[in-house]
Amino acid sequence: MRSDLPYLGSGLGYRPELSETITRAGDRIDWLEVITENHLFAPAEQREHLRELARRFPIVPHGVELSLGSPREPDGEYLRALAELVDEVDAPWFSDHLCFTRTDQVALGLLAPLPRTRELARDLARKAQRIQDSVGVPFLVENITYYVDLATPIGEAQFITEFLEHCDCGLLLDLANLDINARNHGFDPIGFLDSIPVERVVQVHLAGGIDGRGGELSIDSHGESVPERVWALLTELLARTRIRATLVERDQNFPDDPAELLAEVDRARTALLGAHPAAAIR
Amino acid sequence: MGVHEALAAVLTCPASLTALREDPERLRREHDLTEAELAMLVGAPHVGYTTTAARVRSKLGRLVGGLLPATTAALRESDPALWETFLTGTVRQAREGERIIGLEDAELLVNLLAERAAPPLASYARFELARRRLLHDGAAAGAARAWAASPEPADAAALRDVPVAVSAAARVAVLDHDVTSGEPPHRIPAARTPMLLHRRWGEPPLAAYRVGDGTLALLARCNGRHSGRQVAESMGGDRRAAEDALSRLAARGILHAVRR
């Protein structure tokens, strides 16, 4: 993996509902992540708005529909448009998920878990490498929240490790997803951190979900404040490696008072700088 | 075929989920699974499947709701059972090269409403879908942008001897209900309502005007083959009035002279 990736600091996921907050409190937000598919084939004015944002903030496109884990190759037109978008906003990297969202027949519209085998991890690593090479900047792959825990020969941490060993893409570690998966499927998240190549984590996602009660699973809603458990995982991660960026992700249930989200962005920055004071200087 | 397809079926089709529990061999045959692949599916706790299946439905609702916000809000309020029917009965197809994700599914909802919903809501849904399509149409945006950058002269004389055509930024939709009435979508009154939709460059990016039958007939004749004079004469009434109408439409960027 390239070692010269820029340090972005503490960012916020751009959503139209947060547009005003981002404009007004831009000095408290180091960078923005935008949903790739909202901009790829969007009305032209939206692209213009994005270019305006890119003059003010570093921008990273974060995709949800690449469907890396589908058996077929990704759509060439999609990849060309993605490369154009990356170029247009001068993104230091781009990201999507280690999952599938569609098959030849069905579009699930949801990040679905993969049948984790070593063979598949290696196949997907080669595919991710080809995608990274064609887009031209580093590709970060994110761990998902999964509710169906397929009885696979290897676990998620092994699958991610096998994947990373066969490509030079980076890892976008969603700590909220890790926390929810660990609770839903009964594993130790610290053990997970100790068994993946943490030095490959470039960026993290921080978010909150809904705790399951009475046999229900906890749900990754991206609609609650970041819980203390997730902040604790950030501390654990930062004790193990130096990362380039954190991102607070909120997709729904936007707080009336933006101070709540901005305080989370500040807290993440403090954690980053506290762990590696020289990080910002590069 | 294969485990991806089998998992997608289990998440979107209640019969496949039942088969997974009660007759896994059937699922294995249908999707040509190996024993190992079937074991992965059978060995997963059931609650994961039901939780994910519910999320697939809610994602469909959010997707279509984002494209047709007024229609879906009115449907949920006026006929929640039909909304549920849509969510449980729709499996989104994987479409090669889908650019506006969910637009075809929004059309499926509009078709369902045409068959099963109260007529006012069905009309409104067609109107909202037509707006959404125009908003995302690249040629329409290009035409709106080009016109905003250099509006063409629109006086009657400029149009008289050159072929005139409707801009790629404009569309006509003739509805059976008055979408301009201001009533909630499921209560708009029945009335033949021709609407002219216009993609603009700026805010708001889309304008919708109610037009009369005369304007409708005029627009239909502006097909890029006839000059302004021929179009005005073919209207059969006051030629000056028709020419004025042409230049008013041209001044808004709805019509333009075709240069050869």
Ligand SMILES: [Fe+2]
């Ligand atoms: Fe995430």
